[in-house]
Amino acid sequence: MLSILLLFLTSNNALIKEDTPAAKMVKMSVLPGLRFDVPRFHVQPGQKVVIEFENTDDMDHNLLIINPGTREKIVELAGKLGAQGMAKSYVPESKDILWHTKILHAGQKEKLAFTAPSVEGVYPYVCTFPGHGHVMYGAIYVNKSGKMPELAKDPHLPELSKQSEHQHHHKKNHPYEPKAPYHYRIYMEGASPAAVAVHLPGQISYCWDAAVCDLRYIWQGEFLDNTAIWKGHKDAKAKILGDIFYKQSNLPSIAIVSANSPNKREFKGYKVLKDKYLEFHYQIDKMDIYETIKETGDRKGIIRTFRIPDLKADLTFQHTLSTGVKIWYKGAPLQNTTLKLSSAEAKEFTLEYKIED
Incomplete structure (x- = not known):
C-alpha cells in the first residue's frame, strides 16, 4: 500500500513539473533607430519571466510593461510629466503599468523578474522617454496556444520591427519609414539636450527646445x-x-507683462495630436500655454499657433529679424522685433514665418 502511495505521489509531482513551464529568460537591448532588439516574445499565463534589459544606446531609455491597449495613453501621460519626468524615470502614475525599469543611461542594465499575467492577451512593452514611445515598443504574447500572428502583419509592432524576429542594424537615416509630420527627441546643435526635432510636410523642419520652452531654428530640405x-x-x-x-x-x-512677474518657465510636456502634429505645453508663472507648429500652405515656412486661455495680462512677443524671412501677423509682416498684444488678443494668436520669394 505504501509503495502504491509513493508511486502516486511521484507520478503526480512529475505531472506538476511537466505542466509548469520553466522560467522565460529574455535578454533585451537597444538597436540604432529607437528599437528594442527583441520585437516580441511569447509566454504562458502564469509563467515566470526574467527580462535583462541593457541600454546599448547613447540615449537614455526605460522599459515599461503595460496592460493591453494602453500604450498611447501611457506615452501621453509620460509626456505630461514635464520637468519631473527624469526624476520619475518617465514612469507616470497609472494602474495600467505592470512592471518597469528606471531610466537607464548608456551601458546600464536592469532585470525585471515577474509572473506573467493569468489573463491571456497582448501586453505591450515600451520606452516612455520623450519622443520614443511612438516608435520604440514591442509585444508580449500571453496565451496557452503559443500562437503569434505572422510577423509582417503583426498589428502590435512598429513597422521596422516587422522585418525579422532577430533585429539587425539599419543603415537608413531614420528608424522607420517616415511620413511627415514626425519627430525625434534628440541631441541637436544650438539647443539643449531637451531638444525636439520635427519634420513637416514640404521639407520644412524645426527644432523646439523644452529647456527654454521656445523655438530655436527652422530649416528647409532633408531632415x-x-x-x-x-x-x-x-x-x-x-x-x-x-x-x-x-x-x-x-x-x-513670450513675456507676460506684469510688474511682479519673473516669467518663470516650466515645460509640462507635449502630445501628438490626431493629425500627428505636436502640441507643446508649458507654463509661464503657472500660466498654461499651448503651442502648435505646422507648415504654411505654400510650404515655405511654419505657422506657430498659441493658446493662452486664462491670460489676463498683456503680452509681448520677441522675434529675430532675418534676411530672406518675413514674420506675419494678421496678414501683415512685422517691421520690428517686438509684437505687443493685449490680453484679449493674446488668448489665441498665430504667427507665420515665411521665406520671401
Whole structure:
C-alpha cells in the first residue's frame, strides 16, 4: 500500500513539473533607430519571466510593461510629466503599468523578474522617454496556444520591427519609414539636450527646445542624419541635412507683462495630436500655454499657433529679424522685433514665418 502511495505521489509531482513551464529568460537591448532588439516574445499565463534589459544606446531609455491597449495613453501621460519626468524615470502614475525599469543611461542594465499575467492577451512593452514611445515598443504574447500572428502583419509592432524576429542594424537615416509630420527627441546643435526635432510636410523642419520652452531654428530640405548618435559616439549630435533659414536669437519669445512677474518657465510636456502634429505645453508663472507648429500652405515656412486661455495680462512677443524671412501677423509682416498684444488678443494668436520669394 505504501509503495502504491509513493508511486502516486511521484507520478503526480512529475505531472506538476511537466505542466509548469520553466522560467522565460529574455535578454533585451537597444538597436540604432529607437528599437528594442527583441520585437516580441511569447509566454504562458502564469509563467515566470526574467527580462535583462541593457541600454546599448547613447540615449537614455526605460522599459515599461503595460496592460493591453494602453500604450498611447501611457506615452501621453509620460509626456505630461514635464520637468519631473527624469526624476520619475518617465514612469507616470497609472494602474495600467505592470512592471518597469528606471531610466537607464548608456551601458546600464536592469532585470525585471515577474509572473506573467493569468489573463491571456497582448501586453505591450515600451520606452516612455520623450519622443520614443511612438516608435520604440514591442509585444508580449500571453496565451496557452503559443500562437503569434505572422510577423509582417503583426498589428502590435512598429513597422521596422516587422522585418525579422532577430533585429539587425539599419543603415537608413531614420528608424522607420517616415511620413511627415514626425519627430525625434534628440541631441541637436544650438539647443539643449531637451531638444525636439520635427519634420513637416514640404521639407520644412524645426527644432523646439523644452529647456527654454521656445523655438530655436527652422530649416528647409532633408531632415536629419542621426548616424553618429545611433553608433554611440560620445557627445554626438544629429546632423541637419538642409539649410537653416531662421534662428530665434531673441529668447524668450513670450513675456507676460506684469510688474511682479519673473516669467518663470516650466515645460509640462507635449502630445501628438490626431493629425500627428505636436502640441507643446508649458507654463509661464503657472500660466498654461499651448503651442502648435505646422507648415504654411505654400510650404515655405511654419505657422506657430498659441493658446493662452486664462491670460489676463498683456503680452509681448520677441522675434529675430532675418534676411530672406518675413514674420506675419494678421496678414501683415512685422517691421520690428517686438509684437505687443493685449490680453484679449493674446488668448489665441498665430504667427507665420515665411521665406520671401
